Amino acid sequence: MLTVSNISCVRGHKPLFAPVSFSLQPGQVLHLEGDNGIGKTSLLRIICGLSHADGGEVLWNGSSLSKQHPEVVEAFRAALCYMGHHQSLKDELTAIENLLFDAQIAGRILSYDKAMDALQKMGLKNRAHLPLRVLSQGQKRRTALARLSLTDAKLWVLDEPFVALDTHSLNSLQVILANHVQQGGMLLYTSHQAVKLLKTNGHLVDIRSVQMVAA
Amino acid sequence: MMWESWSQFWDMGGYGLYVWGSMGVTAACMAIEVWQARSAHHQHLAQLREEHEGHL
Amino acid sequence: MMWQAYWAVVRRDVLLAWRRKSEGLSAVFFFVVVAALFPLGIGPELTVLRNIAPGVLWVGALLSSMLALQRLFEADFGDGTLEQMALSPIAMPLLVGAKMLAHWLVSGLPLVLLAPVLGLQFDLSGDALVTLTFALLLGTPILSLVGGVGAALTLGVRGGGVLLSLLVLPLFVPVLVFGAGAVEAQVSGLGVQAHLSILMAMLLPALFFGPLASAFALRIALE
Amino acid sequence: MNMFRASFWLHYAGPQAFYGLAGRVWPWCAALAAVLGVWGLWLGFMVAPADAQQGEGYRIIFVHVPASWMSMVIYMAMAFWSVLGLTFNTRLSGMMTRALAPTGAMFAFLSLWTGALWGKPMWGTWWVWDARLTSELILFFLYLGYIALTSAIDDQRRGDRAGALIAIVGAINVPIIYFSVKWWNTLHQGASVSLTKSPTMAQVMLWGMLLMAMCFWLYTIALVLYRVRTTILQRESHTAWVQAIVQEIA
Numbered sequence: 074m075l076t077v078s079n080i081s082c083v084r085g086h087k088p089l090f091a092p093v094s095f096s097l098q099p100g101q102v103l104h105l106e107g108d109n110g111i112g113k114t115s116l117l118r119i120i121c122g123l124s125h126a127d128g129g130e131v132l133w134n135g136s137s138l139s140k141q142h143p144e145v146v147e148a149f150r151a152a153l154c155y156m157g158h159h160q161s162l163k164d165e166l167t168a169i170e171n172l173l174f175d176a177q178i179a180g181r182i183l184s185y186d187k188a189m190d191a192l193q194k195m196g197l198k199n200r201a202h203l204p205l206r207v208l209s210q211g212q213k214r215r216t217a218l219a220r221l222s223l224t225d226a227k228l229w230v231l232d233e234p235f236v237a238l239d240t241h242s243l244n245s246l247q248v249i250l251a252n253h254v255q256q257g258g259m260l261l262y263t264s265h266q267a268v269k270l271l272k273t274n275g276h277l278v279d280i281r282s283v284q285m286v287a288a
Numbered sequence: 289m290m291w292e293s294w295s296q297f298w299d300m301g302g303y304g305l306y307v308w309g310s311m312g313v314t315a316a317c318m319a320i321e322v323w324q325a326r327s328a329h330h331q332h333l334a335q336l337r338e339e340h341e342g343h344l
Numbered sequence: 345m346m347w348q349a350y351w352a353v354v355r356r357d358v359l360l361a362w363r364r365k366s367e368g369l370s371a372v373f374f375f376v377v378v379a380a381l382f383p384l385g386i387g388p389e390l391t392v393l394r395n396i397a398p399g400v401l402w403v404g405a406l407l408s409s410m411l412a413l414q415r416l417f418e419a420d421f422g423d424g425t426l427e428q429m430a431l432s433p434i435a436m437p438l439l440v441g442a443k444m445l446a447h448w449l450v451s452g453l454p455l456v457l458l459a460p461v462l463g464l465q466f467d468l469s470g471d472a473l474v475t476l477t478f479a480l481l482l483g484t485p486i487l488s489l490v491g492g493v494g495a496a497l498t499l500g501v502r503g504g505g506v507l508l509s510l511l512v513l514p515l516f517v518p519v520l521v522f523g524a525g526a527v528e529a530q531v532s533g534l535g536v537q538a539h540l541s542i543l544m545a546m547l548l549p550a551l552f553f554g555p556l557a558s559a560f561a562l563r564i565a566l567e
Numbered sequence: 568m569n570m571f572r573a574s575f576w577l578h579y580a581g582p583q584a585f586y587g588l589a590g591r592v593w594p595w596c597a598a599l600a601a602v603l604g605v606w607g608l609w610l611g612f613m614v615a616p617a618d619a620q621q622g623e624g625y626r627i628i629f630v631h632v633p634a635s636w637m638s639m640v641i642y643m644a645m646a647f648w649s650v651l652g653l654t655f656n657t658r659l660s661g662m663m664t665r666a667l668a669p670t671g672a673m674f675a676f677l678s679l680w681t682g683a684l685w686g687k688p689m690w691g692t693w694w695v696w697d698a699r700l701t702s703e704l705i706l707f708f709l710y711l712g713y714i715a716l717t718s719a720i721d722d723q724r725r726g727d728r729a730g731a732l733i734a735i736v737g738a739i740n741v742p743i744i745y746f747s748v749k750w751w752n753t754l755h756q757g758a759s760v761s762l763t764k765s766p767t768m769a770q771v772m773l774w775g776m777l778l779m780a781m782c783f784w785l786y787t788i789a790l791v792l793y794r795v796r797t798t799i800l801q802r803e804s805h806t807a808w809v810q811a812i813v814q815e816i817a
Contacts, residue, residue, distance in 0.1 A: 159424025177352035301623035
């Protein structure tokens with residue numbers, strides 16, 4: 074379980090947003106909303122541990138994520154999948170190489186067949202062995218989605234995942250996210266557009282939203 | 289007093305250029321540093337005051 | 345698991361360098377050109393060349409690895425891979441160490457292998473060439489390890505390239521002294537044992553602290 | 568208040584308390600520096616006799632040696648504040664390190680400058696590749712690197728932390744550099760000139776030098792405290808207490 078308690082962030086003397094608190098249980102989805110420039114990306118980076126908070130704390134399964142608890146941080150990182158503005162894909166590597174290397178760097182074991190399978194689901198089977206450089210922008214995005222579908226991380230933190238996706242990719246991403254939540258995963262994301270997630274039984278996934286306001 | 293005249297003092301037994309070159313540059317560096325620190329401080333205070341008056 | 349990730353990073357970076365050949369080659373080519381320019385500037389007197397060879401080749405290696413250093417983290421910083429490394433459950437110094445090893449394999453090792461050939465241009469004796477190669481073999485990894493800290497600190501900073509040289513070159517002095525010193529000692533008939541041992545003694549702590557400090561610097565840069 | 572309690576130190580590590588403390592301390596340090604400087608120069612130029620070997624030229628040591636000491640002491644102080652800053656995350660340490668650097672660089676420069684002016688008449692050359700001179704030159708470069716790095720980074724926190732790391736890495740390297748240059752120097756016998764001063768230094772010369780060293784110490788402390796006050800005002804300009812100070816002046 075992820076608990077965010079009174080996180081605040083100061084940039085150039087001024088607090089960026091009013092302190093934010095929420096908690097996220099397995100199987101829950103949380104949509105982080107707020108005006109442009111309110112600091113949604115900053116908050117996500119703080120939660121992941123890339124930036125420091127100027128107040129408050131982030132807890133993972135009830136324990137504080139701080140330097141004093143390296144074992145908690147390690148457990149948190151093993152359970153975390155963060156997708157920021159950058160895709161962290163290498164143009165010189167093929168789609169399949171990108172997936173395999175990324176999994177290894179993240180400390181996961183991924184078989185060639187599984188990776189191929191994921192690419193196939195994204196309609197990239199014939200593109201799997203081409204360097205990403207020659208793929209279209211949309212195909213690159215789908216490679217990133219294939220990678221997301223392969224992660225077994227419990228907590229997904231996604232920064233604007235729906236931006237600039239074509240209809241086909243958007244549908245695929247919705248399925249991937251719904252599956253993740255249905256399997257007891259946690260999802261935290263920022264988005265400018267409202268997106269519905271459909272479970273396999275046809276019910277809508279309940280999406281809570283947290284509104285960030287200026288301090 | 290060990291120096292008999294000012295000219296002897298400035299001459300430093302023939303080493304005047306070296307000795308006073310060292311002392312002079314040292315004094316100049318310190319003076320510049322102090323002046324810089326002071327002007328930075330005052331400039332900053334003035335700026336803060338301006339901002340303050342802007343708020344009123 | 346840990347070492348699997350380590351070797352994955354090494355293989356990935358070597359593969360990337362292989363596919364971006366021109367980048368890696370330019371630093372090596374720089375080394376060759378610099379070494380060739382010195383005799384042209386100084387004159388073809390063989391005794392003079394023999395005397396300056398250790399220094400020239402070492403300074404050339406230093407500058408060329410400086411050039412390569414700028415690219416050590418740049419691409420990964422730009423495309424978000426560094427963030428993923430920082431968030432990986434694998435200890436970041438390990439991954440950074442892997443990047444450094446890969447960097448050395450593609451930018452340091454070619455210098456080591458080329459040095460004897462360039463040494464021939466300076467009329468170095470066979471023994472001196474062997475010593476030069478050994479000294480570079482021990483010394484160039486230190487350059488990558490220490491320089492990595494500077495490369496990490498100057499990531500995304502304006503004027504990064506020049507700044508990196510200013511930060512890192514003074515720190516390279518000991519490596520230069522003992523690296524070039526080893527070859528000179530060989531040429532003048534003194535033992536090279538001491539020089540090489542000291543290079544070794546510098547390499548070992550650098551192997552440990554270099555990745556640690558660089559990982560720390562990278563976290564600062566990512567904030 | 569008890570000096571041996573952590574709370575005492577933590578109190579003064581806060582920007583507001585330190586601003587007040589520094590404001591009270593720096594004028595005293597400056598005044599004392601002036602007094603010691605005049606006294607030291609008087610001893611050095613009016614009382615101390617000419618040196619048997621070097622004549623009047625030796626009087627350069629009254630600035631050269633203290634400047635060299637200060638350049639090293641200041642770098643160590645920077646490393647100390649950096650370690651403190653990175654381990655305890657205190658806001659003050661970054662400001663202190665940044666305030667120390669320009670003065671340290673100045674003393675390193677002065678050490679090189681006066682060293683050259685001393686070397687020319689004594690050894691007939693402006694520069695020798697001696698271990699001490701070379702290390703001092705490298706130290707000067709390390710200062711420049713620190714200043715260049717911290718001023719190139721716009722984000723203040725990142726600048727502080729990056730500067731702290733490079734200061735520590737530099738401080739670890741200084742002894743290694745000194746040792747290696749010394750080794751290198753023994754290998755190249757030709758260029759070496761013995762810099763060791765005659766062991767029997769006249770008592771009054773020693774006193775002049777010590778007074779000048781103390782003068783430089785206090786000068787540094789005064790100036791650094793003064794600079795830190797400027798930085799504190801800058802960084803804390805949004806706080807109520809700085810606003811109050813500004814109001815008072817306006």
